[in-house]
Amino acid sequence: MRRYDLALIGFGGVNRALAALIEERGDELAQELGFALRVVAITDLRAGSLVDLDGLDLAPLLATAPGELAFADMKGGSPDPRNEWVIRDVPADIVAEATFTNPADGEPAVSHVRWALEAGKHVCTTNKGPVALHGRKLRNLAAEHGVSFEFEGSVLSGTPVLRTAQRLLSGLRITGVEGIMNGTSNFILGRLEDGADFEAAVSEAQDLGYAEADPTADVEGHDVALKVMILANEVLGADLRSEDVFREGISGITAEDIKDAADKGLRWKLVGSATRRADGSVDARVAPIALSADHPLSGIAGPVNAVAFRTDLLGTVTVSGPGAGRIETAYALLSDIIAIHQRHANDAAASCGHALEETVHG
C-alpha cells in the first residue's frame, strides 16, 4: 500500500489533532482510503524539532501537554525548530503547514510553503496568508515542481468550500461568491441581537475562546478579507491584492441599527463577497449587511459559517459547516492529503501510459 511520510510544521492544536487522527485511526483510514500515513518530522516554535525517518512514535508526544513538549531531550530532537532544514532536507512526501500567518506578508507560512514546493514536496496548509497573498505564485511553483499545493482549510476549516467549487460545479459559470466566514463576528452580532452591548459581546466571545485578546482581525473584517481574496482568486480566477478588497467591520453597528433591522425582519451579518462585474473584473468586499429572512445566509448562526456560490444554471448553491476548530481544521489537512493521493495515483497511471508508448514505440 502507498504510504506518505509527513513533516508537520507547527505542532499546535491543528497538527496535534492531525497526529492524533493518524495515531488513533490510521489503520482504519488506510483501509478506507488506500494509503497509509506516517509522521517523520515535527517542528514547533516552542518545542523545537524532532525527526525520525523510520516514523515518529506519536503516542508519547500526544500524551504530553502542549506547553510541556520539549523535543531537545528526545532522540532525533533539537531545541531549535530548524524549519528550513526540516522542510527542505528531511525526506518527506508531504509537508503539513499549520503555523501562523502574518496578514501583511503571510510569513512565516509563505516561506514554509515555498521551501517545501522548491524541494519537490506536496504541501497542505491551513494558513490563509500564503494562499490569499501569494496563491498564484505558489500554485505556479507547485506546477513547476510537479507537486500539489492544497489549502481547503484556509476557508471554513474542513468544510469543503474550495473543493465544492473546484470539483462539483464544473461546467457552471460561477458569477459570485458570498459568505459568512468569521464565527467570532457572527457570534457577536447574535449577542447584539439578544440585547448585549458591543464591548460585552466581545468580552463574552473572548471568554468562550472564540475571540483573540486583540479581536481586531475578526471584528474589523481583516480575517474575512483574506478569505474573500482566496475565493476571488481561486474560484473566480481574479488576481486581487489586499488593497483591492473593500473592508468594513462590525464595530460600527449600533443597538439602533440592530433594532431597525429587526423591525424590518432583517438580520445583520458580516458578509464577505466576490462578484464578477460586467467587464469581467471582480468586486471584492467585506461589510455588514442586513439580510432578509429568505437570503441563503440569513439563518447562519454562531460558529456555523457558510459560503454561497451564485451560478448560471443552478442558481445559488450554499455549503455550510464549521468555520473553525482544531479537529475540523485537521480534517481539512486530511482532505488535502486525500486530494494529493488522488492526483498522485492518476499521475502515476498517466505516466505509465506514456512509458507504455515509449516502450512500444521506442
Added chain:
Amino acid sequence: MRRYDLALIGFGGVNRALAALIEERGDELAQELGFALRVVAITDLRAGSLVDLDGLDLAPLLATAPGELAFADMKGGSPDPRNEWVIRDVPADIVAEATFTNPADGEPAVSHVRWALEAGKHVCTTNKGPVALHGRKLRNLAAEHGVSFEFEGSVLSGTPVLRTAQRLLSGLRITGVEGIMNGTSNFILGRLEDGADFEAAVSEAQDLGYAEADPTADVEGHDVALKVMILANEVLGADLRSEDVFREGISGITAEDIKDAADKGLRWKLVGSATRRADGSVDARVAPIALSADHPLSGIAGPVNAVAFRTDLLGTVTVSGPGAGRIETAYALLSDIIAIHQRHANDAAASCGHALEETVHG
C-alpha cells in the same frame, strides 16, 4: 478530443434542456471539460424515436414546441419510441435517462437503465425510482459491465448532494443525513405559516406549477421517502426497501399546529432523515418536524432544498440549492457525464499501466 455519443431517453423538459445546453454551449464546455458531446439518438413516448449516428441536428428539434414534435416524419425517425432497441442496439457511449418512474417498481426507468448497463453503456439518470428501489443491483450490474451508473439528479436536481458525500467527505464517519427535499411541501408549509389554509396552499402550488394535479406524492411524503432511501443506501450503506421507511406527510398539520410552533419560535418542515443506530442499522423516516431557529434546516424556504450530513470530525455540513427545475436537473446529467469522463480517463490511464506491465514482462 474525446467525444461521447449520447442517447437521450425521454425528451421532456430535462433532456430538452440538456440538448439545449449541448447545442448552445457545447464548444465552450468542450474547451473547459476536455471532451465533446454529441446526441445520436432521442426517444420520447409521444414524439417517437430519432437516430442519426453522425449526430442529430438539435437546433430544429429545440425550435419545435414539445407537443408538436413528431420524429416519424424525419430522416432516421419512427413514431414508436423503440426504447429497448435504441438503448441496447444504437451505438452510444452514454444513455441519459430522464423518463418517469413508477414509485412502486421504478418502471419504466429501471428497465431503461438495466438495458443500457447490460449493453455496456454508461448511464446517467434523474429518476429516483431505479436508484431508490434497485440501486444496489444496478450498481453491481454497472460494475460487472465496467461502466458507470450516475444519478446525482435523483436527489435535489443538480445540487451536488450525493457527490459531496461520496467525494468530499472521505475519511469522515457520516452518522446521519437529514434533509428538506420536497419543494412543493416546503412551499405549502410556508403558505400555512402565512395564514393560508391547506387546500388553498395546495391550489396555489398547483397554479404555480410546483405541485402535480394529484399532489399526493409530494404532500404525503412519498417523494421524500424515495430520496431518503437513496441517501440511506448510497451514503450510509444501508439496504432499505420502501416498507423500511416510516412516512408521514404534511396533510395532518393544522393551523393550530402552525400557531403553536410559531409561539415557541419553531417552524414546521417536512424532514426526511436516515440515521445510523447504535447497532449499525439505519433508521429512515419522513415526517413533519417543528425545527428551532438554530437547526441547520430551519431557514430553508420555498423551492430551496437542503441536505445536512452529520459527521464525527466535522460536525454538520449542509448543502443547499435548488431541489427541482428543468435546467437544474439537466445540469445534474451534465455533472454525471463529467463524472463518467473523469472515471473513464482514469481507467484508461490505469489500463495503460497494466498493458505496460504486460508489455514489459509479457
